[in-house]
Amino acid sequence: MLTPGIPAIVRYLWLIPALPIVAAGVGALLKQSRRKFAAAIAIASMTFSLVLAVIAFACVLPQPERLFFNFQWMQFGSEWVKLGWVLDPLAAVMLVMVTFVGLLIFIYSVAYMHHDENFTRFFCFLSLFAGAMLGLLIANSLLLLFMCWEVVGLTSYLLIGFWYERPAAAAAAKKAFITTRIGDLGLLLGMVWLYGQSGTLLFYDHGAGCMEHGPLSLLTGKTLTGIALLIFCGAVGKSGQLPLHVWLPDAMEGPTPVSALIHAATMVAAGVYLVARVYPLMSLSTNALTVITWVGALTAIFAALVAVAQDDIKRILAYSTVSQLGYMMMGIGVGGVAVGVFHLIAHAFFKALLFLGAGSVIHGLMGEQDIREMGGIRKWMPVTFATYAVGTLALCGFPLFFSGFWSKDAILHAAYGWNVSRIPFYLGAVGALLTAFYMTRQVCYVFFGARRRGPVAEPVVPAETAASDPSEAAHESPSPMTVPLMLLAVFAVLLGFIATPAWPWLQAFLELRPARLDFGELAEDSLPALMVVSSLLVFAGLYLGWWMYGRRPIRHAGDPDALERLQPALFHALHKGFYIDQLYALTILRLAWWMANLANFVDRWIWSGIPLAVSALVQGVGFVDSSLDRWVVNKGFDEGCNGVAGGGRLLARLQNGLIQNYLRLLGAAVAALAFFLLLGHKG
């Protein structure tokens, strides 16, 4: 399978995920006290991977093309299961994004987790995650992708439940794993079905791969839609789309770097990446694309509504992530891979920025996470405030200068032009308004207003960090934390310019064609009107947020929210996430409990009953045997021995030492002998 002329970087592309995995392996063997070494190898491996990813990107950049390398892995009867890796523009940009953001978050974690005693284990898991995620990105086989997908899910579980002594964290980890598992089941079924229909799981294989024209043409109608939807199930679980979104907000129990890396920038994006990878298959089925778009749009609006009523700084961002993932799915559904992936990359940077900023605030406040307890932080943590503001504006899509504007606009533009229905466009538009609204609300609560907690605050039960000095007021975070923030802020701004309609470099890059700079494109279609409309929506949302929360910030932590005062019932429903968790608890969880109890009963009494019965029988036999042995054999033997002893004693009385007795016996014997002798000799 070796094509000569494949550049060395493609041959050695496997090093990119392998290095972090090796770092994880070494880290697993280290003692907990070797903190510096553990962090050093993790960061070093990530740096090397970043360098290699940049080299790979540079290889693909001048001439966008698809390079891949396949090899035979396992023999299945007469067939070989093949695996391989692919380097194409999509993989290249994702590699650079993941390694860069990952490296920044690793550096951030050194300071953030400094007081934690399980520092080494944290970096081991982080490296493992990074390696698996990178492997997922370069996979040229759906099977290899699935394997890395599962490892990513595993590390997500390990990292959400990092502080496993806390029951909430353990429960959240379990919930995340099980919910994504439901999605993974769909993915597995789709994968198997695809293999059965097309005979291969390799994406690209010189015309024989399952994303290439030949095998794809074998799939038709219902089969195609079925496979596409099943694979989409995996994305629904992993990316937190509507029915399976419940794990993402609870996943905030993990440390903030984990939330930033896994649940904002990379792992949740793996679902979107999966859809992008199998897009050649999805695009053939308009039904599948319709479903994807609707799910994305509904998720976007739903999560945005719920985010309005949350109190935990990270939960707001979590629901925001769910909402933005919905946007990404919607984007892929209506506009293609480039639209969704652009938003994915931009979102990775500014959402990671926002999470790291939130982590900085939490670190500075020694573990406080409730925004009602915060206030006026911008005075104490200026750098954090500035970068957080940049991230917020990027997320809201503030016009022209922030990446979120261009990426969200691309999605809305594509949704406007969707020929099936315009409703997703309207949902997306309202969602944009809500996004601006809840982010402004959050910023007002956290950074503006008076400090609701006294400067000399009692440290909250150290959930996130073991604080250094409780008597200090909230302080700015150390530089390993602020420098990544600043770097991410820069990219949150600059990245917007890689995919503007005037210069659609990213779209062209991903579609393997060159791009031209053409400002005329800006005036094309309904684009100017759309840009104006979305800008107006953003301004409206910002103004509304400021009007409700910024003008009259609440004085005390216990005061009700402004919205809550207006519409308590609606606020409560939004706060509880439309009661979906409770619904699941009543129905699905109860069913699962019932089945588990049934299985337990069967296992304990019926399956175990047989061994129990057998063992009881054996014990009974043993008891009978031992009784027999004790009472019959031993007694009998004892009696026999006693008899012999008695007989012996009896006979021993003959030997009494009296000579005359011996003589008498002798005489008697002789008499008897003589008698018999004479008897036989009669006559």
Add this chain to the structure above:
Amino acid sequence: MTPLAGCLLVSSMLFAVGLAGALTRRNTILVLVGIELMLNAANLNFVAFWRFGHHAGVSTGVIFGLFSIAVAAAEAAVGLALILAVYRHTKTTDLSLLTGRAQ
């Protein structure tokens, strides 16, 4: 009833008496006496058969009797010496007390 039969009967009776006494009396010396009687009875048998038996001219019976007397004498001497030695040790000649076991 020939004289032979008579002699044999006499010797049988002597033997029986000697045997009864040897097995019954408690004194060691009387046991020896019984033994001597038995020996004599046997001697009488020999002489009777020599005198009335079917082998003429052979004096085997008498010779045997002679030797028997000699042996009996030697045995009596040694036996009595033994009785004396035992008596010296245990101060008794009562056979029911002389068991050879620790008393």
Add this chain to the structure above:
Amino acid sequence: MRQMSAAFLILAIVTMIAACAAMTLRGLVHCALALAVAFAGIGTLYLSLGAQFLGLAQLLVYVGAIAVLIVFVILLTRGGDGDASPLIPTGLPITGIVVATTILALLAWAVFHSFAMHSLGPPATPATVRELGTVLMAEYVLPLEVIGLMLTAALIGAVVVAMKEKQDTQ
């Protein structure tokens, strides 16, 4: 004599009575004396049967030596106390009488059912001293020598056994 004569009968009866007495009397010395009488009776029987040398040897050895020896030992072992056991013992000793009676019965039966009741052999040649001497030195020289050895051994043995022990352990 070819048939039972009165002398034989009287001698037999005397011997019998003496033997019974020797075995049943209480006093040990009485038993010894009765034994001597029995020996004498048997010796006389030998004489009457024509074994002169044997009869005289019997009288010399048995009556003269053995009976006397028995008397000596009785006296040396305080035989004056006598034997306190009953005449017809109870318990185990009665087996002795039973055994003797059985053997007597058997022997008597054997005698009565044998040729001895009817036939007699030819008259025996008298066993003169000369003849005995010749036979002893010719046919029975080996037993003679052995007897000599045995007597020597018995003599030494008896002396050694009956010797007073050295007074080293007291």
